[in-house]
Amino acid sequence: MGRYMLVVAYDGSEYCGWQIQPNGPTIEGELNKALSGLLRQKIEVIGASRTDSGVHSLGNVCVFDAETRIPAEKMALALNQRLPQDIRVRKSMEVPDSFHPRHADTVKTYEYKIYNDKIENPLYRLYSKFCYLNLDIEKMKKAAGFIVGEHDFSAFCSAGSSVVDKVRTVYSCDILVDEFPGEPGRLITIRITGNGFLYNMVRIIAGTLIEVGGGRTDPETVGDIIASKDRSLAGDTAEARGLTLVNIKYV
Amino acid sequence: MGRYMLVVAYDGSEYCGWQIQPNGPTIEGELNKALSGLLRQKIEVIGASRTDSGVHSLGNVCVFDAETRIPAEKMALALNQRLPQDIRVRKSMEVPDSFHPRHADTVKTYEYKIYNDKIENPLYRLYSKFCYLNLDIEKMKKAAGFIVGEHDFSAFCSAGSSVVDKVRTVYSCDILVDEFPGEPGRLITIRITGNGFLYNMVRIIAGTLIEVGGGRTDPETVGDIIASKDRSLAGDTAEARGLTLVNIKYV
Structure with a gap:
């Protein structure tokens, strides 16, 4: 019996999030199906981040235990033959039995994308x-x-999060802008890295920064909002389609 | 009666191309439906470029004739209320009755995108x-x-093109590369501008440049392929999903 880790990218548009649930397809469900088929045993993955419905990933992580002679490094390609096109395993490797993707120190990076223009751009609608x-x-x-x-x-x-300790460290929060030659719109990316994120934290930060960018809130007020610890003072939870989990680094 | 012009962006993934046909939804068909509904008369657009199934656009152009009191500039927003999310009118304006989008001198810009990595990236699969x-x-x-x-x-x-004169001028053909911090893959864009393009010309150029990039053809051979006028010497027609019509400039 060995423990294996996968790095998983997905377009979340067509999924009810990571976690298995009765209402529709999930990333976890698709991975369990592909793994169980490939390894001919019942496999249940444990995910690092249970992303919400519509959220995308370039680097979510999960582990599973299996008895197999397939080399760990070959699993990614074999799984991709069985997975839908909007889910891809980018890396597969063996890890120590004690490794748990949620009970370990991590640095996570998320990106929240905003397409800023007078008229929507169909080519960015799914990811911003x-x-x-x-x-x-x-x-x-x-x-x-x-x-x-x-x-x-x-x-x-x-609201609804059961986490008690809400202290987190954000290492960086950068605003990057892509302009396109000859095109009217621009793509704004909020890239944020930290040692952990609360439920919807990145999407609420994005919603708040959009209020600041639009002139409804002063930049300085963001310090007051943090100090208040009052959810009602921060901005809306920006919609899921703009969010991508870019990377999880185990430190 | 006036003549109106629209600049139209679309994600071609779910369409059987621009031109109306019995097998499935088309961009032209959706535009005719939205326009006929908005203006309460039968409208048939004339497109500048009849893009193939799966090809995307940021700036295709079409015209139509209508009797209406709706100001031309307001049509874009009103049409977008009626169009599916993957089609957006970016601009609407009145043009002279004599203006025909295909019988005019133009400079067209296309982009062909390639996602270059060992494993596919689900977030680029639709557009590269x-x-x-x-x-x-x-x-x-x-x-x-x-x-x-x-x-x-x-x-x-x-083959199958009925065009006789196959002389065209390409003004520029640039290879642009986007690398992503901390990410393995990269996005290669072939950006090409010219006074006209033959049937599948950009996709065959892309297929040929991919053969060169992969080492199967020498760069210098491309000059010989042009001189040969022999389709069988050029590369494959690269798949439609990578192609976007970026811009049509009337000169």
Whole structure:
């Protein structure tokens, strides 16, 4: 019996999130099916991040235990033959039996993308939130500066989370802008790295930075919102399609 | 009665191309439906470029004639309320009655995108061709240099085209590379601008440049392929999903 780890990318558009549930297809469900078929035994993966419905990934991680003679490194390609096109295993490897993807220190990176223009762009609709208001990038960068550091992020956590300790450290929160030659719109990426994120934290930070960019909230107010620990003062939870889990680093 | 022009963006993934046909939904068909509903009269658009099934657009152009009091500039937003999410009118305006989108001098820009990595990336699968072979960018750039200029592009035209004069001028053919921090893959864009393109010309150029990048053809051979006027010497027609019509400029 060995323990194996997979790094998994997916387009979350057509899935009810990571975690298995009765209402529709899930990433976890598709992986269990492909693995059980390949290894001819019942496999149940344990995921690092149970991403919400519609959220994308370039680097979610999961582990499973199996008895097999297939070399760990060959599993990725073999699984991709069995998985739908919108899920791809990017890497497979053996890990120690004691390794648990959620009970380990990690640095996670997320990106939240905003397509900023007067009219939507069909080629970005699946992987970004559309924003009609012209966003002030300098204000967003200033506001992002308040997010960085060790804070109690209660104001940026959706109700219903059972987590008690809401202190997390954000190592960086950058605002990147792609302009396209000859094109009217632009793509704004909020890239955020930290040692852990509360439920919906990145999407609430994105919603708050969009309010700042649109002029509804001053950049300095973001510091006050953090200090208040009051969810009602932060912005809306920005829609799932804009969010991608880019990377999980085990440290 | 007035003549109106629309600039139309679309994700071609779910369509049987621009031109109306019995087998499935088309961009032209969706536009006619939305326009006829909005303007309460039978509208039939004339498109500038009848893109193939699966090809995308950021700037295709069409015109139609209608009797209406709706200001031309307001049509884009009103049409977008009626169109599916993967089609968006980016601009609407009145044009002279004599304007025909195909009988006018134009400069067209296309992009062909290649996702270059060992394993596919689900977030790029709809808008790029996947290429497993590590492509040599410098060789591709060298080969692209042979494409630029006025040439008889018979070698880069699919059989079945009824066009007689196959001389076209390519103004530029650039190879652009996006690398992603911390990510294994990269996105290669072939951006090509010219005064006209033969049937499948950009996709055959892309297929040929991929052969050069993968080491199967020397960059210098591309000059010989053009001179030969022999379709069988050029590369495969690269798949439709990688192609986007970026822009049509009327000059």
